[in-house]
Amino acid sequence: MSTPTPQRLPGRARPRKEVLGECEAEVARMRERLPQVLWAFVIPDLALVFRWRVQLDCGCVLEVLTREDETPPHEVQWQEHAHGSDLPHGQMICWHDDSPAPPYRVIDEWGERREVTFPADPVEPRDDTDPKVWSLIRHDEPHTSAFWRVKLACGHSEEAVAPSLDWTPASGPHRADPQRVQQMSAEFEEAWRTNPELQTQRDREHTRRMLADGWPSPQLERLCYTCPQVRMIMAYERVGWLVPRPRKTETRARVTPRPSRSALERRLQRAEAEAKHLRAELDQLE
Numbered sequence: 001m002s003t004p005t006p007q008r009l010p011g012r013a014r015p016r017k018e019v020l021g022e023c024e025a026e027v028a029r030m031r032e033r034l035p036q037v038l039w040a041f042v043i044p045d046l047a048l049v050f051r052w053r054v055q056l057d058c059g060c061v062l063e064v065l066t067r068e069d070e071t072p073p074h075e076v077q078w079q080e081h082a083h084g085s086d087l088p089h090g091q092m093i094c095w096h097d098d099s100p101a102p103p104y105r106v107i108d109e110w111g112e113r114r115e116v117t118f119p120a121d122p123v124e125p126r127d128d129t130d131p132k133v134w135s136l137i138r139h140d141e142p143h144t145s146a147f148w149r150v151k152l153a154c155g156h157s158e159e160a161v162a163p164s165l166d167w168t169p170a171s172g173p174h175r176a177d178p179q180r181v182q183q184m185s186a187e188f189e190e191a192w193r194t195n196p197e198l199q200t201q202r203d204r205e206h207t208r209r210m211l212a213d214g215w216p217s218p219q220l221e222r223l224c225y226t227c228p229q230v231r232m233i234m235a236y237e238r239v240g241w242l243v244p245r246p247r248k249t250e251t252r253a254r255v256t257p258r259p260s261r262s263a264l265e266r267r268l269q270r271a272e273a274e275a276k277h278l279r280a281e282l283d284q285l286e
């Protein structure tokens, strides 16, 4: 894919004062929420904020803000909203309701771990779960699970649940007994045959890969909810500073242009002639 270039994009930027008003309101909210010692580190200096417009590969044109104007928007690492993790360079989220379903992606890296404790499940089944199924899967005691932040092959982040609290990536996945896997394969094939709606094509292929890999736990792939909503920045336009500043071009125009070599030589000749003349006058006085 070619590097995005600065160009005139369709449509117009929003009125600057409107954007500035929103930013000032956000800064005021942050001041209310955060202790004063943090302000200098967390609250952006609006005088340094630069406005851009970007065109994405979904066709949408969005306005974005960066600190200073040296880094064009496709070189900034924007964040996705669910986990606040950095997207690969050149990508931004643009939510479309008709985006495709999330795809399965292979887990490349296991990152940070956190534990979450859940209260005991209610005795009554949730949603429309069959009461018999519910009695088998419900937790009648509070329980704790370990969640790991994982990096997927597409470059996006998700969370995956570990099979147990003491599991670490070094332990590797645990695989089911081969005979049991064979039995499960037959059971799934039968279930899909009798109920074609049981799983979508995507989930069925995922199940087949799991079975072919010996039913690993934890699973080695994860649905990526970012992929369907992520877009590439195709082009961008400089809009200007959020807070107007004196234009550099005007300052430069007022400065006297640098003289050429020949002009300097002529000035030197005149100065030397003048010096010679003054020395002759001095001689005469003496």
Ligand SMILES: [Zn+2]
Binding pocket: 056, 058, 059, 060, 094, 095, 096, 231
């Ligand atoms: Zn879009």
Ligand SMILES: [Zn+2]
Binding pocket: 105, 152, 154, 155, 156, 224, 225, 226, 227
């Ligand atoms: Zn992804």
